[in-house]
Amino acid sequence: MCGLTGFLDPAGTSEQAAYHAIGRMTSAITHRGPDSEGHWAEEGAGLVLGHRRLSILDLSPAGHQPMHSACGRYVIAFNGEIYNHLDVRCEVRGARREEVRWRGHSDTETLLAAFTAWGVEETLKRCVGMFAIALWDRQKRTLTLARDRFGEKPLYYGFAQGLGSAQGHSNEDGSVTGRGPLLFGSELKSLMAHPEWQGTLANEALEDYLRFGCVGGEASIFQGVAKLPPGSLVTITQADVQAGRLPAPVHWWSAEQAAREAMAEQPLDSPQTAITAVEEALGDSVRNRMLADVPLGAFLSGGVDSSLIVALMQSQAERPVRTFSVGFDDARYDESSHAEAVARHLGTEHLTLQATSRMALDLVPSLPDLYDEPFADSSQLPTALVSKLTRKHVTVALSGDAGDELFGGYNRHLWVPRIWHKIRRLPLPARRALAATLKTIPAHRYDTLMRHGGRLLPKRLRMRTFGEKLHKLAAVLESSSERALFAGVASMNREPDTLLAGQGSGKPPEALFPALAKFDSVEWMLLMDTLHYMVDDVLVKVDRASMASSLEVRVPFLDPEVFHAAWRIPSALHLKEGQGKWVLRQLLFRHVPRELIERPKMGFAIPLDAWLRGPLRDWAEELLSTASLAELPMLDAGVVRRLWQAHLKGQGHHAQQLWAVLQLLAWQRRWG
Structure with a gap:
């Protein structure tokens, strides 16, 4: 397990400047590999690779990276583990007529030998593991970036001065546009350490971030920088970088x-x-x-x-x-x-x-x-x-x-089909009218009613978050389809556009998740x-x-x-x-x-509501100040402040929505 980074700059730079830049980039991700550091540059190509090593397999210098293939054609910076690499070694030995002389027993060396024997895509299909790979082909002078099947290991790539990001932003074909050197790395902080970095916030990413609490898909928070999708690779030439447009990734596994x-x-x-x-x-x-x-x-x-x-x-x-x-x-x-x-x-x-x-x-x-x-x-x-x-x-x-994603462990897998089967019988206009009626009373008013009237109810029927549950029921009733219902329950914030000063995308919730034929609702x-x-x-x-x-x-x-x-x-x-x-x-x-084992699922939770009203209050107040909110004018400062005041007064349950805003503001202060 390690960290990788690097850049491709066809315009060229002095050797001293190149090694200064890669030194800054690798230093930014020292935590990913504290055991050793490595740099390598291809003279005359503008390609520089950097690596930080966390030694797991083959602790000797034979596992040091960037690593050259025995034939001299390939150079790799690799983050991850290939669990079946000993089997792959045996297959490589059988595929090659001459004796394979191994320098060590690292999976990195195995990868290079396999690339030489079978090529990149066939090798990836034979490998089982988690990985992000930057591979330089010295013969073709191309850079290939690749990521594991499920996206366990991260890999960002894009231009030092980004203009358009990946699919979901300005380039619908999945390409990336920008100016300056191509940068890549395990974490964004390594890209940001490059001397020519000029990051611009991707405003288009904010609505989905506020909905789900993360920047998803191929997009990143910066224009002109993308995440390589799981199970995909992209091969980049010097001409691509000079033209300011990188090709769309292709999937080697889906x-x-x-x-x-x-x-x-x-x-x-x-x-x-x-x-x-x-x-x-x-x-x-x-x-x-x-x-x-x-x-x-x-x-x-x-x-x-x-x-x-x-x-x-x-x-x-x-x-x-x-x-x-x-x-x-x-x-x-x-x-x-x-x-x-x-x-x-x-x-x-x-x-x-x-x-x-x-x-x-x-x-x-x-x-x-x-x-x-x-x-x-x-x-x-x-x-x-x-x-x-x-x-x-x-x-x-x-x-x-x-385990939850592969074998059906979330509550929504059980009750979304059940609820949709029941509510679909009621016409959508009637459901929306009922939902509107439920929402006329604020959630905290329902809670007050429950606190007073709940004394007459059996203990098992008393609900501390009665109002929140009724408002969630209203959102369920408003769902126009089973896909929309799922999108709602999978969201941290069902109406993220209310936190934005401008108009939202206007996309219906079901548009966030594609319809796929021949899968039942649970699948x-x-x-x-x-x-x-x-x-x-x-x-x-x-x-x-x-x-x-x-x-x-x-x-x-x-x-x-x-x-x-x-x-x-x-x-x-x-x-x-x-x-x-x-x-x-x-x-x-x-x-x-x-x-x-049999007990209610607790999850890995924290008392966020109480912490925001208590020990984190000063931290949150400072981030939610007028001056701080002004740093992100795309947020509706009035709405955010009203939400914060309601939370402090115990009027509703807004901790998750506020946490998303607070993390955005904290990020802006650190990196914006």
Whole structure:
């Protein structure tokens, strides 16, 4: 696991200036690779590669990067892990007539030999792993950027002076336009460190950011800079850079296509067959991800996904697996006792990392540095905290991320189809009229009614957030389609345009997610969550939070064979008996008693409402001041301030919307 960066400047620059620039760019991402630093330049081509190394496999100098292929044609800067690289080595040896003389046992060297034997795209298809790659072809004088199937590792690219960004912004064909050198890197901060950087805020990205709490898709927060999509590559020439227009990426792997191919096979519709198939695929994936030359452990929350990963690790390990959970001083958000019970049963060497609210609060000012772009999933705080504490003990940790997206673990997977089946019977005009009636009373007024009238109700019917739930019901009733209903429940803020001073895009919610033929509603939701929420939120959160502490996190669920097995299982089996992740649960119960697992899903949450009214109030007040809001005139300062005052008075539940605005303002102050 490492960090890469570099630039391609056909206009040329002096050797001294080039190495000064790449030194700044690699220094900006030292946290991704604190063990060593490497630079390389192609004389006369304007191409410079930089690399920061976190040594995981082959700790010797033979793993140093940028690395040259044995034939001398290719030079690579590589971030990630190729879990099947020993198998790939054997295949390369069989494909070549002459003896392959390996210098070390790193997966980077394996990649270079495979590129020489088969070419780039065929090599990527044969590799299983998480990666971002910058590959210079000295023969063709082309730069190829590539990213892994699921987008576990980030890769940004664009111009020092951007004019138009990727698909979803000004260039509908997915190309990128701008002026100056082409810059690329694992994090935006490495691009921003280049001496010619002149970043311009991409206003078009703000509406979707405020809706989902992250900058999604191929767009970035800057004009002329894009994120390479998962499972894709782009090959760039010097002429492309000189023309100021980069080609659109092409996909070497597609989650949608892979799902369709799996669904076309014999379905795993027998419960035992499905459970066994997942056990074999996930067990192999876990085994492959336990390969490391440094200390390794696992996150353990006590939930289904992390408990299953740890159970499969322990079943294959010769000694107790090291597991880590985080315990908070607020009992409402502390799952550490559940994790400890699972660890005792499995016999792991468990450590509960005791955290305090103060420790989490102290991280807040550093969030813009961790994420480079505005990012407002508040579980970023506990994720960063557990990563920081875990890194004191191990260098690699396995996690249970992606189980929800592949196997149907979110509540919306269960109830969106149910609710839509019921409300669609009522004509849309009638539903909208009812919704308008419900919204005539502010949410906090409903809460007041519940506080007084709720005393007459049984305790189980008393709802602290009664008004918020009624307003959510109103939004559900207004949905024009099942896709629109899903878009609403998947959003952090259903009406982001209300926070903007100008007009929003006017796109209906369902336009944010494409309609796909031959997928039922549950299958469609699983795929949308995989392509969007997982890539844009979950994986970004985990990568930045962990790498900020130089911790490598591996995700066994994100393996092509696990994905294939999941998509051979009918949706009815994923959500069997009114429970999500039914197959994963049954597999886990082979290792852990049911009573240790079956409890309401808590999530990785923090008391954001209370913190914004309490210990974070001064920080928030300063960011929401008139002068601060004036720095982002595209925000409607009046609306934002009224929302803040309502929150302080307890009139409604606006913490998530405010957190998105606050993270945007904090980012603007740091990077704008």
